[in-house]
Amino acid sequence: MKSTSIALFAAALSLTAATAFADPTCTTEPKSAWQDQEVFKQSLLDQGYKIKKFKETDTGCYEIYGWNNQGQKVEIYFNPVNGEAVKTEID
Template sequence: MRTLLLLGLVAASPLTFADPQCTTADKATWQDQTKFQDNLKSQGYDIKKFKVTSTNCYEIYGWDKDKRKVEIYFDPVSGNIVEQEVEDE
């Protein structure tokens, strides 16, 4: 019984679902948040939610140019995608 409980706690651990680490660069080197979002919108993204994560990423929830639901973590310095989840319809 204890083993099952321990396995359940480990599986539900926040570390299991941790955001990726995007950068360790000083925030002064990060791209401007508004300009970053405007650039994504010009690429066809529809941003429902934008946030800065505790692991130094710009994260968006929304839709890409093909109207697929996306969750994407970006490096705020380079703008490169670090991790993404695309939901095909």
């Protein structure tokens, strides 16, 4: 009994942790409505961002790892339809 309770508690805890660190949902629009990746990346570079990594998430976002125009290390999730930042983390 005791090991079953511990296993259930551990499973619940891992689900809670996974939810807390999940990527945000940026859009549910079809990809045909999204901005072109290369054009979007270039617009960020034109704004002064330095991009180390650019990716498309499973939750409908464009995500970058790099530096903003003030030189701060950032991880930013963007809505690929309108280009708005949905979530920003600055180190």
